Amino acid sequence: MNIPQSSYPRVVIIGGGFGGIALAKKLSKKEAQVVLLDKHNYHNFQPLLYQVSTGGLEPDSIAYPIRKVLQGYPNFFFRLAQVKEVKTDTKRIKTNIGEIFYDYLVVATGSETNFFGNKNIKAKGMAMKTIPQSLNLRSLILENFEQALLTDDLHERDALMNFVIVGGGPTGVELAGALAEIKKGILPKDYPDLDTRRAQINLVQGGDRILPAMSEKASEKAEKFLEELGVNVWKNIRVTDYDGKKATTSTKTIFEAETLVWAAGVKAVGLKGLDAEELLSRDKRLKVNEFHQVMGLEDVFAIGDVAQMETKEFPYGHPMMAQPAIQQGRNLGDNLVRLIENKPMRPFVYKDKGSMATVGRNKAVVDLPKFRFQGVFAWFVWMFVHLYFLIGFRNRVVVFINWVYNYIRFDREARLIIRPFKKQNKVEKNTLMQD
Ligand SMILES: Cc1cc2nc3c(=O)[nH]c(=O)nc-3n(C[C@H](O)[C@H](O)[C@H](O)COP(=O)(O)OP(=O)(O)OC[C@H]3O[C@@H](n4cnc5c(N)ncnc54)[C@H](O)[C@@H]3O)c2cc1C
Numbered sequence: 001m002n003i004p005q006s007s008y009p010r011v012v013i014i015g016g017g018f019g020g021i022a023l024a025k026k027l028s029k030k031e032a033q034v035v036l037l038d039k040h041n042y043h044n045f046q047p048l049l050y051q052v053s054t055g056g057l058e059p060d061s062i063a064y065p066i067r068k069v070l071q072g073y074p075n076f077f078f079r080l081a082q083v084k085e086v087k088t089d090t091k092r093i094k095t096n097i098g099e100i101f102y103d104y105l106v107v108a109t110g111s112e113t114n115f116f117g118n119k120n121i122k123a124k125g126m127a128m129k130t131i132p133q134s135l136n137l138r139s140l141i142l143e144n145f146e147q148a149l150l151t152d153d154l155h156e157r158d159a160l161m162n163f164v165i166v167g168g169g170p171t172g173v174e175l176a177g178a179l180a181e182i183k184k185g186i187l188p189k190d191y192p193d194l195d196t197r198r199a200q201i202n203l204v205q206g207g208d209r210i211l212p213a214m215s216e217k218a219s220e221k222a223e224k225f226l227e228e229l230g231v232n233v234w235k236n237i238r239v240t241d242y243d244g245k246k247a248t249t250s251t252k253t254i255f256e257a258e259t260l261v262w263a264a265g266v267k268a269v270g271l272k273g274l275d276a277e278e279l280l281s282r283d284k285r286l287k288v289n290e291f292h293q294v295m296g297l298e299d300v301f302a303i304g305d306v307a308q309m310e311t312k313e314f315p316y317g318h319p320m321m322a323q324p325a326i327q328q329g330r331n332l333g334d335n336l337v338r339l340i341e342n343k344p345m346r347p348f349v350y351k352d353k354g355s356m357a358t359v360g361r362n363k364a365v366v367d368l369p370k371f372r373f374q375g376v377f378a379w380f381v382w383m384f385v386h387l388y389f390l391i392g393f394r395n396r397v398v399v400f401i402n403w404v405y406n407y408i409r410f411d412r413e414a415r416l417i418i419r420p421f422k423k424q425n426k427v428e429k430n431t432l433m434q435d
Contacts, residue, residue: 001035001079001081001095001097001098001099001100003033003035003077003079003100006033006075008031008032008033008075009032009033009103009104009340010032010033010034010035010101010102010103010104011027011032011033011034011035011102011103011104011105011106011336012035012036012037012093012100012102012104012105012106013034013035013036013037013106013108014037014038014083014093014105014106014107014108014109014271015037015038015107015108015109015110015304015306016036016038016040016042016043016066016069016078016108017043017044017108017109017110017304017305017325018304018322018325018326018329019108019110019303019304019305019325019326019328019329020036020038020106020108020303020304020329021043021066021069021329021391022325022326022327022328022329022330022333023106023108023303023329023330023332023333023336024036024069024070024076024329025069025070025329025333026329026330026332026333026334026337027333027336027337028070028073028075028076029073030333030336030337030340031337031340032075032336032337032340033075033077034070034073034075034076034077035077035078035079035100035102036066036070036076036077036078036079037078037079037081037083037093037095037100038066038078038080038081039080039081039082039083040066040080041065041066041067041078041080042063042064042065042066042131043063043064043065043066043069043391044062044063044130044131045062045063045064045389045390045391045395046129046322047322047386047389048062048386048390048399049062049128049129049130049131049133049134049171050128050134050171050174050175050178051178052131052134052135052138052414053128053134053135053137053138053141053175053178054138054141054175054178054179054182054412055138055142055182055412055413055414055415055416056178056402056406056412056414057399057402057414058398058402058414059131059134059135060398061395061398061399061402062131062390062395062399063131064391064392064395066078068392069391079095079097079100080097081095081096081097082095082096083095083109083271084096084272085271085272085273086105086107086271086272086273086274086300087273088273088274088297088300091103091105091299093105102299103299104299104300104301104336104339105299105300105301106292106300106301106302106303106332107271107274107286107294107300107301107302107303107306107307108302108303108304108306108325108329109268109269109270109271109306110268110269110304110305110306110325111129111266111267111268111269111305111306111320112129112266112267112269113127113128113129113262113265113266113267114264114265114266114267115262115265116264116265118240118241120241120242120243121239121241121242121260121262122262124242124243124244124260125166125242125260125261125262126140126259126260126261126262127261127262128171128175128261128263129266135418135419135421136419136421137259137261138414138415138416138417139417139418139419139420139421140258140259140421141163141179141259142415142416142417143417143420143421143422144160144161144258144259145160145161145187145190145191145194145196146417147160148160148161148191148194149191149193149194155256157194157198158198158200158256159245159256159257159258160258161194161196161198161199161200162199162200162201162202162255162256162257162258162259163176163179163199163200163201163202163257163259163260163261164202164204164239164242164247164255164257164259164260164261165179165201165202165203165204165260165261165263166204166239166247166260166261166262166263166264167204167205167262167263167264167265168203168204168205168206168207168209168210168211168212168233168235169210169211169212169213169263169264170211170355170356170357171263172203172205172210172261172263172264173203173210173211173222173226173357173359174357174358174359175261175263176201176203176226176231177225177226177229177231177358177359177360177363178360179201179231180201180226180229180230180231180360181229181360181361182412182415183196183199183201183230184229184230185410185411186410186411186412186415187199190415200232200257201230201231201232202231202232202234202255202257203226203231203232203233203234204234204237204238204239204249204255205233205234205235205236205237206236206237206238206264207235207236208235208236209223209235210222210223210226210233210235211357211365213319213355214355214357214365214367215367215372217365217372217374218357218365218366218367218372218374221365221374221375222357222359222365222374225359225360225363225365226359228363229359229360229363234253237249237250237251237253238250239255239260239264242260244258245257245258247260266305266320267283267284268283268284268285268286268305268306268308269305269306270284270306274286274294274300278295278296279294279295279296279297281308281310281316281317283308285302285305285306285307285308285317286302286306286307286308287308287310288301288302288303288307288308288309289309290309290311290347290348291332291335291345291346291347291348292307292309292328292331292332292335292348301332301336303325303328303329303332304320304324304325304328304329305320305325307328309328309348311350313350314350318350319355321355322389323352323353324350327348327350327351328348331346331348332348334346352369353368353369354366354367354368354369355367356378356381356382356385357382358378358379358382358383361379361407362375362376362379363375363379364378364379364381364382365378366378366381366382383403386399387399387400
């Protein structure tokens with residue numbers, strides 16, 4: 001990999017997501033050689049992916065070059081590499097660009113969409129975990145409306161304009177809200193010769209309330225907001241199969257829709273060599289102790305979505321969200337320095353800063369540890385927090401200007417089919433462009 005020898009211990013980080021970047025920043029000025037490996041050369045701000053899918057933002061404004069985050073630090077090296085395997089016995093990592101030795105290894109590979117083994121849904125449904133996937137979804141939505149104009153078959157036309165979003169967590173709620181706003185504000189103007197009022201946006205939730213990780217008040221209010229926007233909220237229904245046109249469910253309800261978005265679960269991104277049963281939790285996260293060490297491996301650590309630290313307060317690990325990943329990255333940064341200096345490490349304590357979700361313009365729900373609020377103020381808080389955590393000054397400015405413009409103009413001008421996503425090639429393309 002052409003990385004110079006150093007007298008400092010080498011810390012290899014796999015993954016430049018929220019956790020990996022927070023950790024690398026902590027180590028950037030310390031006495032350690034840091035090698036960050038990622039299969040993308042950019043950090044992906046996943047919370048705003050749904051805005052890319054719905055034409056509210058350009059993909060560039062939620063991505064940030066990893067190299068730029070740590071520019072100017074002499075002991076920092078980035079390599080664009082897909083990690084294939086970890087050999088813990090020889091402390092080496094196999095990648096598509098060669099092998100590398102580590103003194104300390106940090107796995108921060110995040111999570112991927114979990115289709116729970118349903119091959120049909122994986123092949124015919126859409127995931128929204130990466131920027132290419134969001135662009136695919138954006139193209140498919142727009143192509144379906146173009147197609148709807150061309151058919152005389154009312155049944156087919158309806159299916160082209162219908163959406164099924166599976167999963168009533170923040171991703172599903174935010175996407176459903178954004179689609180409802182497009183239906184109301186943009187489609188009638190863009191497609192005056194199409195009866196877009198017939199478009200149905202269905203949000204399907206397996207449990208008895210949406211946003212189950214938030215307070216009951218937040219769930220109720222979000223559901224009310226969605227209904228006001230015209231979204232059909234289905235609860236206690238599970239989508240069981242999808243053939244690309246029809247989604248069957250655990251009840252008699254069948255949805256006829258050419259677009260199904262699967263937002264019903266994620267699972268850890270595993271690595272060969274770290275996949276022994278005893279290392280993994282039930283949902284395939286790497287079991288770690290309070291210092292982020294993978295069980296039984298002193299020099300291998302895991303943070304973020306891929307790690308499961310079981311505590312009294314979080315018996316199934318911390319939520320798979322940005323804050324735990326960032327806080328774990330920072331804590332591990334301090335601990336690695338302590339380890340290198342032969343000082344005892346400090347256990348990780350998660351500070352829950354709350355959670356939030358937006359449904360649409362002036363509509364959001366926020367649960368803070370001490371306060372809960374919904375509506376316009378919550379929406380401003382949601383926007384401020386997302387701008388604050390977005391990496392890169394340019395990105396913040398671009399996103400802010402876009403939001404102001406979209407707010408004033410009721411518009412989303414990035415509704416562009418830049419990279420066509422034809423249905424007939426979908427299975428093949430889905431495989432190629434999954435990442
Ligand atoms: C649509 C969506 C909306 C979300 N909204 C919110 C929200 O509003 N608030 C919130 O707190 N959280 C939200 N999340 C969750 C949040 O994004 C994740 O919890 C967070 O990204 C986890 O950080 P991480 O560092 O563990 O992994 P990630 O940020 O996913 O980063 C993992 C990195 O590892 C790299 N990688 C993976 N495998 C390999 C490999 N084999 N070789 C090389 N590189 C590899 C990936 O390219 C990626 O850059 C959302 C997630 C999604 C998908």
